[in-house]
Amino acid sequence: MLTTFHARSIRELSPKDRSRQECILAYGEKLLVGLNNGTLRIYRVSNPTTPTEPIDIECLREVEGFTKRPINQMGCIKESSIIVILADSYVSTYDMATYEKLETLSKTRGATLFALTSGVERDIAGVPSVVSRLAVVVKRKLLLYLWKDGEFHDSNEITLLSQPRSLTWAAEGKLCAGLSSSFAMVDVNTEVVEDIPMAGGGGGAGGYLSWSTRNPLATRLGDDELLLVRDSTSMYISSRGDPLESKQIPWTHAPDQLGYSYPFLVSLHPHHTLQIRNPDTQNLLQTITLPGATLLHTPQHNHALSHAGKQFYLASPTQIWKMVLVDYGTQVKELTTKGEYDEAISILEQIEQALFVEKEERIKEIQMLKAEKLFSMGKFRDSMDLFAKVAAPPARVIRLYPPAVAGEISNQIVEEPAEEPPQDKASQSEENGSPTEETKQNGEGEDKSSPTEEQAPGTPPKENGNHPSTPDVAAPRSSYFGIPARLKLSSAAAADDTASIKSGRSGKGDSEAAAPPSATATPPPAAQAILPPPPTNRLEGKVLKLAVQGLVSYLVEMRRKLLKYVKPDMDPDALGESAIAPGPETVLAFGDAPSKSAAIDFSEVAALLPPSRHGGEMSVKEQLENLMEMAKLIDTTLLRSYMFTNSSLVGPLVRVENFCDPEVVHEKLVETGRFKELVDYLANKKLHDKALVLLKSFGDREDPDDREPDLHGPQATVTYLQKLHADQLPLIFEYSTWVLHKDPKLGMEVFVDDTPQVESLPRDKVLDFLKSIDVKLGVRYAEHLVHELKDDSPDYHNWLIEGYLTIMKEHKEPGEDGWQWKLSSAERDEYGQKVLKFTEDSHQYWPEKVIKWLPKDDPTFYEIRASILSRLGEHRQALEIFVFRMQDFSKAEAYCNRIHQLSPPASDPAETSTETVYSILLSLYLNPPSNYEVQMPPALDLLSRHGARVDPLESLRLIPESIKVADLGNYFENRIRHSNSRVNMNRVMAQLYKSEAFRWEELNAEAKKKAVAIGEERVCPVCHKRLGKSVISVFPDGQVVHYGCANRLAGRKGMAVKEEPVDLGLRRGFGTDRWSSASGNTGGWR
Amino acid sequence: MSSRKKVLLKNKNSDYKLKVIILGDSGVGKTSLMNQYVNKKFSASYKATIGADFLTKEVLVDDRLVTMQIWDTAGQERFQSLGVAFYRGADCCVLVYDVNNQKSFETLDSWRDEFLIQASPRDADSFPFVVIGNKIDVDDGKRQVPQKRAMAFCQSKGSLPYFETSAKEAINVEQAFEVIARHALAQEEAEEYSGDFGASTIVDIGADADRDGCAC
């Protein structure tokens, strides 16, 4: 059971004193006690700062005959310095300083109860002001008063169903009245009364006793909640009266009185038992029995400061106890020590940050403790979800696992010696023991008045079994990650007495305990609580697997959070200043630091960031470094975890952005023979040369390596190289070499694949490289450039020819069979054909350059040479090759045909004197150089077939006289027919042109025939004036406008007005063809 | 938690709930594909998806009625905004790229890897992915990723089914999702068969062990 309050007896009437205490009121340091004889005693009570500090109480004054009858109820409005008293059936006001009566509210005659409130309210105009209200119960009536200008003004009266037996102010202007059978929420402004239905009969016997004689009880809980109690049934409502989630308080006895002492619910039960509960969990925290106590006085609710009254009073007719709060830190620590984490968290959550500065840190810390407990119970998923929820520092979570997962931060590395049993006696008694010193105001009755504290039934058993619970001084000074400095205890030391081990572990803490508290080096309280969790039973086998699966989900979640801020290739140095937003959603906020750079908003990972080591704000750089360090731990552990539970995820992890420790990755992957993943990892980290060396060692070998047979051969290297960009060119060259030698075709894929990366490689360099390995590779590449990529650079076209020729000219080793070339004749021919075709097709090579490379006397190159000569326009030389060297007349003729087709003479050759290819050929046949014979039959053949394409005069001149005319018959016939056909053709054309001309004339005439009638009334549609006798324009669609307006209408119609002026001679004229429609052919225009 | 769900599903016996997640760079047409499939609608205006959203559709797979829950995501933020919970229990992941956008193709691999990490499926190698090359209706000249290369990628990742679709013209969308449903169902059944270690507590192990015992 927790100690939340100490009951300190501050006043006890001596046995001789016959008077009895009837009513108390406390505010500030004052304590007012009303006695049964009408005397009012006023005390000043000091506020102890610790539960054991002596409490001074001093009787300031005693006003005898303050009231005629005993006081029934007291209240005060501090803002107005008045005390409100109900006595003798009247409510009266008194001056707070002088205790003189100010006024008796005469209408309150018969009053049984009142309730006061003061707080900020807004008037109709929304102007806030402090308003104090008083509600008085007189029979079934509620009398309402408003404090104004130093006195109460009655505002209104509301009559209820029955007489209220309790009265509690809820929200501003709302009053909760406990009636005989229900509660009602009264709106004092609108006078609306709403019944609050209450689920009948909570625990136990209450069920049918709905006419209970017990008073209905109500109290505010904090700012916007109320608790209603009837018998043992409880109900939470909002301050506006709406029922909240139904939670029952497990009372064993129905309470007699109820109150709220921030943040606890206190209730006084029969037999003078006080219960202190957490209103959120309903758990009983403490029970105190105070002999004879009948009066519970909790501080009046204060709107402005709900935590204003943390202390409350209890009184019996003869004794008063001040309930002194144990500070929250101690309470939370006590709960934590007992493993009651939920309770501790719940209480912390109800306390305002201002009252408990490290609230958030402490909640987080306790949640981590809870997660650790869940972990030790084997609830791994729950544990990890909780760790993830509070963003626990990764090291703290990871160390729960054995080294196979956690690496060297595992807390299972070192066998921890059994630790000394709990605990620091001194602190224990300080926390739990009853106060040893009490002020002896009254000197007597010490023993019988000292409070007894009992354990509530049903509290969870203590958790800490054989593990020491959190010792408050044994905080290992740890690095931020909460890792205790790794313990390296020799066995001798371990055998030594445990105390020394403990001091060895926590030297710092001990010395602090010994030394007087000094201002320096107080470890932050959060750190104090961080202790290595109880070394859980070893995780093994299936259980360990489950535990690791839980860990994975935590790590993945944390990883996701961190990746918003840090990237593996980030340089915190650079970032510290320039403050580049790492993620799209990262908000740039201006830090209060004077530095000009904007700070990164770390709010989402703030929980992860350690407190700064030197007080002030951490620099962005430090924060980033911290996060990166953490990310490294997370990813490395994730890798190990995958190895352990789900190795198929190793690949994905090493391929995505990750912070894995390279050494661990290397070690783990090699250990398990995952070289493919290792390659992926290296690639991801841009360690391409390492990756490629690895690939080569697996690929370039006789037999596959058993560990990774898939990597055998060049394919993996090729795939890898294809993904590299141009900036890695030297690497690409270096590591493609072995592949090109081993499998040239596959190796070429590195350079000819159609991916953007490959296509981005600098072509000239690649060509040079491939040439240097093998001309054939160069040729293959050049072919790729020219044919597939349609590269027009002359260099590649020239080189392709050069490459072909180089291959063709390659000599064989001085030879057996007398064959001179390396290539077989068939192969040479094949290349010859390629070159020939290329020289004919390509227009990009430089013929004058290329022709020099051709051997003159090798017949293989004759045709190629001819083709190049043709490109140079040297048709005579080209034809000489066909006619004289090759004596292939059909090829000569084909050559002529091709040239003729490429550039047919513009007009009839008969009329020009230009020499055609045919005449060149003819002249070669008929008029050869001296050492060649005249070739008559091919000449005649040529003439008969292409005679028309040769200038007749020229050909006749060439034909030797010895030729018989009969042999030329074909030629002439052909020639004449050709001429005739031209004549006829021209006649037909002439006729056609004539009829075309006629057609146009007709069209013209028709257009001119069109007329428009202009009457007196006809107006121009543009300017709306009469056309009268002005010069007009007629549009093709019949619209008539002024000549001057034509442009405007034309613009609207999207037409253009022709430049030439209209026929001005025609007034009332005809439409002319001034118009040409934009679309060229508008209707009605023919 | 998921084991309870499964028991429920088993009892109904015809009704399976399949969770399908669509991933890919932003603008590739994830939302459009989903809309085309579920609502038979296409909108040419681009509205960036915010956070994550899902649509459901009931389909028959081999006579079994299956409810497909298709989760659409906001591509640009990568995996950083959606928690692990979002990916837990996925039965199939659809990787979408735009055939006219080389980059969207190149990121497929890391979408796949990140998904695997976030979802932590028991056996990453057999987890069903379906690859979709979208927007094939766009002018041929603009195409950047040849079908051949996409298919080679799918092959290298373990013969992933590949579809070329147009959400705009409703080409192949139906077919792609049919295969997605089929694979998701197979995955769901496989998961069920092997028992779910996902909701793991010590107590669960016991239960699992018992069930295994009975089944034999």
Ligand SMILES: Nc1nc2c(ncn2[C@@H]2O[C@H](COP(=O)(O)OP(=O)(O)O)[C@@H](O)[C@H]2O)c(=O)[nH]1
């Ligand atoms: N031409 C064409 N456009 C599409 C297609 N699918 C989507 N779009 C357009 O591409 C843009 C992005 O689509 P959306 O579905 O929002 O992409 P998301 O970011 O991946 O969800 C929108 O303007 C769509 O209209 C398609 O198949 N063909």
Ligand SMILES: [Mg+2]
């Ligand atoms: Mg979208």
